[in-house]
Amino acid sequence: MSPASVEIKTLKIDGRDVGAREDQTILEVALENGIYIPTLCHLEGLTEIGACRICLVEVKGTPKLLPACVTRVQEGMEVMVNSERLQNYRKVIVELLFSERNHICSVCVSNGHCDLQSMAQKLGITHISVPYRHPHMPVDASHERYINDHNRCILCTRCVRVCHEIEGAHTWDVTGRGSQAKVITDLNTAWGESDTCTSCGKCVQVCPTGALSEKGKSVSEMSKRRQFLPYLTLMREGRP
Amino acid sequence: MSKVKVATVWLDGCSGCHMSLLDIDERLIALAEKIDLLYGPLVDAKVFPEWVDVTLVEGAVSSEEDLAKIRKIRAHTKILISLGDCAVTGNVPSMRDVFTVDEVLNRTYVENSDLKQLAPESVVPKLLNKVRPVHEFVNVDIFVPGCPPSADNIFYVLSELLEGRMPDLAMTARFGA
Numbered sequence: 013m014s015p016a017s018v019e020i021k022t023l024k025i026d027g028r029d030v031g032a033r034e035d036q037t038i039l040e041v042a043l044e045n046g047i048y049i050p051t052l053c054h055l056e057g058l059t060e061i062g063a064c065r066i067c068l069v070e071v072k073g074t075p076k077l078l079p080a081c082v083t084r085v086q087e088g089m090e091v092m093v094n095s096e097r098l099q100n101y102r103k104v105i106v107e108l109l110f111s112e113r114n115h116i117c118s119v120c121v122s123n124g125h126c127d128l129q130s131m132a133q134k135l136g137i138t139h140i141s142v143p144y145r146h147p148h149m150p151v152d153a154s155h156e157r158y159i160n161d162h163n164r165c166i167l168c169t170r171c172v173r174v175c176h177e178i179e180g181a182h183t184w185d186v187t188g189r190g191s192q193a194k195v196i197t198d199l200n201t202a203w204g205e206s207d208t209c210t211s212c213g214k215c216v217q218v219c220p221t222g223a224l225s226e227k228g229k230s231v232s233e234m235s236k237r238r239q240f241l242p243y244l245t246l247m248r249e250g251r252p
Numbered sequence: 253m254s255k256v257k258v259a260t261v262w263l264d265g266c267s268g269c270h271m272s273l274l275d276i277d278e279r280l281i282a283l284a285e286k287i288d289l290l291y292g293p294l295v296d297a298k299v300f301p302e303w304v305d306v307t308l309v310e311g312a313v314s315s316e317e318d319l320a321k322i323r324k325i326r327a328h329t330k331i332l333i334s335l336g337d338c339a340v341t342g343n344v345p346s347m348r349d350v351f352t353v354d355e356v357l358n359r360t361y362v363e364n365s366d367l368k369q370l371a372p373e374s375v376v377p378k379l380l381n382k383v384r385p386v387h388e389f390v391n392v393d394i395f396v397p398g399c400p401p402s403a404d405n406i407f408y409v410l411s412e413l414l415e416g417r418m419p420d421l422a423m424t425a426r427f428g429a
Contacts, residue, residue, distance in 0.1 A: 110427075116347060117428025118337055118399030129427055136422030138395035139340050139387060146349035146382065 023089035038080040038091055039067055049093045050102060050134060052127055053168035054081045055218055057241035058177060064168055066102055066131065069093045077101065099135065106132050107140045109169060110188075112191055113149055114163040115221070121234035122222030128166055129221075147191070153202030157227055158216050160195070164223035167193055171215035178244050183209040214240075256414060257304040260292030260335075261325060263318040264345040264383060265311030269336035270294065272288075273308070275316040275403035283407075286414050300324055306413060312338040312345045313384050317377035326390035331413065335406070337399040337427055339386045339424045344399075346383040353379045396421060398429040 019034040025047050037060065042049050052064040062079035069080045072090035073075050080093065092098070106222075109128060112121040117123050149162040172184040172195060187196045197203045216224040217236045225234045262270060270293055276283065290304055291297045300321075307329040313319055326332055337343035348356045356379070357371035386392055396409055405425050412419035 110341075114347070115427075116341075116343060116344055117426075119347075123428045133423070133426040138397055138421060138425065139334065139385065139392070141387075143388060144342060144346065144349070144384075144429065146346065148350045173429065 021087045021089075022084045023085055023087070023091065025091045026093055032085040034085065035170070036085055038069055038078075038083050038089075040082065040087060040237050041085055042091075042093060047093060050131060051081060052131060052166065052220060053170065055170050055174075055238070055241065057245035058218070059171040059172060060174070061169060064166070065105055068098060068101055070095055070098060073171075075143075103135050103137055106135055106137055107142055109166050110140045110146045111142045111164065114146060116163075119231055120164060120222040121225040121229045121231060122164070122236075123232040125219035125232070125235040126222060145191075152197075152203050153227070154202035155206075155209070155211075155227075156204065157211060158203065158213065159225050159227055160197075160203055161223055161225070162194060164221045166219055166221060167195070167196060169195070170218040170220065171195060174214045174218045174241070178241070178248070179210060179212050179214050181208045181210050181212075184215060217241075255286060255288040256306065257301065258287045258289050258410075259301065259304045259307040259325070259329070260289070260294060261307060261309045261311075261321065261322065262293050263309065263311030263339070263386075265336065265338040266344075267293070267310070269310035269338075269406075272336075272398075272400035272403050273406050276407045279407055283410060283414075286404075287410075300328060303326060304329050306410075307334065308333045308335045309339050309386055312333045312342045313380065313386060313389055314345050315377035315379050319380065319389060321387060322390055326410070331393045332386075332390065333360035333394045333396060333409065334386045334392045335396050336401050337397055340395050340397045341427060342383050342385050346385075349382045353381055394419060394421075395426045397427045399427075401425060402429065 019032050021032050023030060023032065025042055025045065027245040030041055030045050039049055039054065047071065049067050052066045054067065060081040062082040065079060067080040068077040071078055114118060119130050135184045152160040169186060172186060173207060175184045176182040183197050185196055186193055187200055188194050198208055203209065217238055218241065222234060260270065289295050290301045307325050309332065313322055334340045338345055361371040362368055393407065396405060405421060409419040418423060
């Protein structure tokens with residue numbers, strides 16, 4: 013779309029008048045205007061999928077809560093991004109993520125560098141009010157350099173998207189449904205036997221938790237390097 | 253003014269939270285002027301007192317003995333504090349929950365043992381099927397996450413309670429800290 017044909021929409025976010033291009037999402041506009049909306053599956057440089065539902069917002073006139081990352085702006089929209097109702101839903105979502113798999117922060121490679129852990133803190137979660145499920149989840153350490161620990165995975169699919177959209181290998185995918193869903197490499201073969209994996213490590217660096225980590229990292233040592241992503245996206249967009 | 257009656261309890265944990273409590277260092281002296289520590293691993297009392305104002309619980313509920321203890325403690329405590337990730341989330345002890353108790357005992361007493369003896373059936377408390385956080389069994393008033401919680405956070409919680417305020421740890425404490 014050429015810049016000349018883009019319409020400008022005006023809307024309100026948390027009572028503030030803001031202007032946006034018609035092709036922008038509520039999340040983009042909020043970020044541009046310094047309005048914080050919490051996110052987990054969102055990562056700048058990757059397509060939005062609205063998987064985690066942390067960024068749910070209220071839009072006046074609709075009873076449904078809408079994910080800010082995949083909802084386009086509309087003229088005259090009135091958006092609430094931080095109501096008590098939303099805060100409660102966000103807390104429940106994060107609590108359910110903690111209870112669904114085995115997130116034992118104290119012995120995790122990403123302890124202190126984890127998006128899920130810091131989200132819990134940001135939302136003021138001091139305990140999980142639903143029962144833990146403790147499923148039997150495997151760990152795939154077959155790759156020469158990396159480890160996939162399904163216990164820590166929150167199914168944000170950042171790994172799937174970065175591998176497909178940026179690296180172009182499409183090693184990762186998702187199998188199963190609901191709480192049985194699992195990220196897999198190739199056709200559910202061991203990561204170490206993957207024909208398509210280039211060992212670039214982008215999936216590891218974008219993973220929000222300790223699910224994907226580098227081998228040799230101990231508790232708290234796995235801090236992720238994400239600076240490369242906007243740069244790579246920019247370079248890619250700049251191509252003729 | 254009479255001193256505030258305090259107890260500490262050690263369920264299925266590593267005692268790290270009690271170590272962190274001691275890490276309050278010289279501020280303990282100021283605390284000691286205001287509290288009476290009546291029960292716990294740090295004092296030589298065998299029976300939980302009739303009534304305490306504040307009990308700090310370290311560790312998850314993992315055995316029948318833990319369960320009986322925490323129920324008794326709840327009934328005799330005004331303010332119950334889940335201290336640390338084991339009490340708050342189940343933490344490391346709960347990592348056995350993906351296995352059955354028989355599998356865990358067999359692994360411990362047979363597979364990994366030179367003596368190949370069977371798991372004890374007396375003296376040692378019977379394990380519950382699952383390790384659970386304290387609040388799944390009894391009502392908890394204050395949660396102090398962290399593995400262990402920092403000495404500063406523990407001191408803050410106790411100081412606020414002594415001042416008659418409910419502490420708010422939402423922004424300073426996190427799981428696994």
